[in-house]
Amino acid sequence: MPQSKTDPRVQRTRKLIMDSFIELSGKKEFKDITVKDITTEAMINRATFYYHFEDIYDLLEKVLSEVLMINLDVEIFEENELNEETIVSMFISITNFQKSLSNRCYRGYEDTIARIIREQLEVILYRMLLKRNAKEEDESLKITAVMLSWGIYGVSLEWRRKGLEVPEEEFIKSAVPYILSGIHFNSKD
Template identity: 75%
Template sequence: MTQSKRDPRVLRTRKLIMDSFIELSGKKEFKDITVKDITTEAKINRATFYYHFEDIYDLLDKVLSEVLLINLNAIDFEKSELNEASIIDIFVAITDFQRALSSRCHRGYDETIARIIREQLEIIFYGMLRKQHTTKEDESLKITAVILSWGVYGASVEWRRNRKELPPEEFIKSAIPFLMSGIEHV
C-alpha cells in the first residue's frame, strides 16, 4: 500500500480507469455510468476496480481532485505566498477548471464537484497558511482555511452565475481586500 503507489502496474491501471471514466463522462450522465461500463471500456477486470477504489463515488472524488490539482499545479505553491497575486491565480485556475469540466461532462453532479473543489481549496490554503504562520495556533489556521475556501469557491459560483461579463481576475479583485484582511488577522 505504501510502496505500491509507484508500482507501474498500479499507475497504468489507475490511469486506464480514470481515462475511461472521463471518456464515458462525455457520453452519459454520471448517474448512468456503471462500474461495469468503466471496466469494460478500460479492459480491466471488475474486481480490479474495487482494488483501487471503494466505489464509483470514490473514483469521482479522485478523478476530480487529481484533475483540479493538475490545473492548480501550474501555480507553484511551494514558493508563492498567500497574497493578492496568488489568490487571483487560484481563482482563475478554478474558473478555468470549471469551464473545462462543463464542456466535457454532463450535468448531474454539481454538488459533489462543489464539495471536492472546496475541499481541495481548503487543503491548499491551509498548507500555505501554515508555511507563513508557523508560530500561530493550528486551530486558528484551520478555520481561516475553511472560511477562505468557502469564500473563494462561493465567489466562483457567483461569477459563473451573474458576472461572466467580467474577466475572472477582475471580478475577484474586488473581494481581495476582505480576503486579505482575514488572512492578516489570523
C-alpha cells in the first residue's frame, strides 16, 4: 500500500519538518517549541509549514502516529494472525513507544498521546480481525476492535501505574485468555 505517487517535494518537506520536530523535542518541552523553531531547523519557509499541517498540534499528532506506526507495523499485522504471540508483541511495542516518549517532554499532552495510541491500535486490530473472519459483518468487527483497543491500552496504563516493574510480557499474558475468548466467541471457527 505504498501510496507512493505523492509529489517528491511534499515527501521531502514533510520529512524535514517531522525530523526537525523530533530533533527539537529532544531539547525542549513541547510547549516551548514554536513553529518558527521548527521551520528554522528544517530550513523551510514558515508559510510552507502551514501548507502541510494545520498547526503544531496537528504536527504532533502526525509525528507520533508515524513513530508509533513504525514501532507496530510491519512485523505484526501484515502477515500474522491475531493470537497470543501477536498480542504480546503489540503490547510490548506500545510500552516501548511510551518509554521512548517519556524521555521527551510532552507534559500536559498525555491525553493527546493516549488518543493517538488507541486510534492506531483500533485500526490495526480491525484489519487483523477482518483477515480472521472476512465473512463477518463489518459493524460487529469494528466494535470489537474499539473494545480491544481500549482494553489493551488500558492494560498498558495499568502497567505504567504499577511502576514498570512487572515484565511487560507477563503482564499482558494474564489478560490474553480473556481477549482471545472474546474473539473466538465472535468468530466462526
